Amino acid sequence: MDLSGRWESIVKTYPTPLVEMAGMLGTQVVSFWLPAGIFTVCDLLAWPSLQKYKIQPARKQPAQASIIRKAFLGSLLNQLLSIALQALQLLLVHGILCRPDLGYRVSPKLPSLLEFITEFTLCQLAREIIYYYGHRILHHPLFYARFHRQHHQFRTPVALATLYAHPVEHIVTNIIPIAWPARVLDIHIVTMWAFVGAVGLQAALAHCGYQLREIPGGWKPEVHDLHHELMTVNYGLIGILDRMHGTRATEKPKRR
Numbered sequence: 236m237d238l239s240g241r242w243e244s245i246v247k248t249y250p251t252p253l254v255e256m257a258g259m260l261g262t263q264v265v266s267f268w269l270p271a272g273i274f275t276v277c278d279l280l281a282w283p284s285l286q287k288y289k290i291q292p293a294r295k296q297p298a299q300a301s302i303i304r305k306a307f308l309g310s311l312l313n314q315l316l317s318i319a320l321q322a323l324q325l326l327l328v329h330g331i332l333c334r335p336d337l338g339y340r341v342s343p344k345l346p347s348l349l350e351f352i353t354e355f356t357l358c359q360l361a362r363e364i365i366y367y368y369g370h371r372i373l374h375h376p377l378f379y380a381r382f383h384r385q386h387h388q389f390r391t392p393v394a395l396a397t398l399y400a401h402p403v404e405h406i407v408t409n410i411i412p413i414a415w416p417a418r419v420l421d422i423h424i425v426t427m428w429a430f431v432g433a434v435g436l437q438a439a440l441a442h443c444g445y446q447l448r449e450i451p452g453g454w455k456p457e458v459h460d461l462h463h464e465l466m467t468v469n470y471g472l473i474g475i476l477d478r479m480h481g482t483r484a485t486e487k488p489k490r491r
């Protein structure tokens with residue numbers, strides 16, 4: 236049976252809410268928790284051969300035992316919040332309203348390559364817009380102390396601290412920028428999983444604290460690491476709006 240046939244069999248065999256929830260959880264584990272766990276092992280081993288690739292110097296690295304425990308618990312709580320909100324949405328759409336058409340599109344037919352690329356690209360661009368302005372608002376004095384300071388307790392990021400944030404911030408920057416574009420565009424659930432997977436992997440890499448190879452467009456972990464260190468640059472995710480608003484930085488300003 237080919238891939239299309241396997242997918243059709245899954246959709247026709249299992250309830251839609253189960254397919255959506257299982258796929259979403261599996262995607263998040265593979266794309267975020269697995270790489271975050273690998274970087275955490277690297278942090279705990281603290282081998283000199285690995286530490287030389289740390290973006291920030293050793294004197295700025297936090298005590299690993301306490302920081303990893305704190306980061307893990309905070310990220311886990313927000314992961315549970317995401318699961319609870321998704322379960323609530325599934326209950327409302329499928330159980331109470333009986334309107335599966337209001338949920339994500341889970342059709343027996345896989346999206347075409349053109350459909351997949353188009354939906355994925357539009358979701359990424361929409362997420363950039365929502366995330367950038369939501370993130371900048373959270374840096375306003377009215378909201379920073381109440382909501383965003385928690386995430387910036389990690390001036391030296393570690394991968395497990397990616398989701399370490401106030402629940403309000405988690406909803407504003409981690410849930411809405413993903414869920415809204417996907418819902419408005421009515422994308423296929425498979426495209427949604429790919430979108431969530433790309434978001435999770437990028438987030439884990441952005442907070443890993445290690446120097447990695449730069450990808451096209453100038454993205455690399457050092458960019459978001461600079462945001463945590465300086466807090467006045469790199470509010471966005473892929474750099475488009477940062478370039479438009481003059482908040483893009485790829486290295487620390489030189490001292491005169």
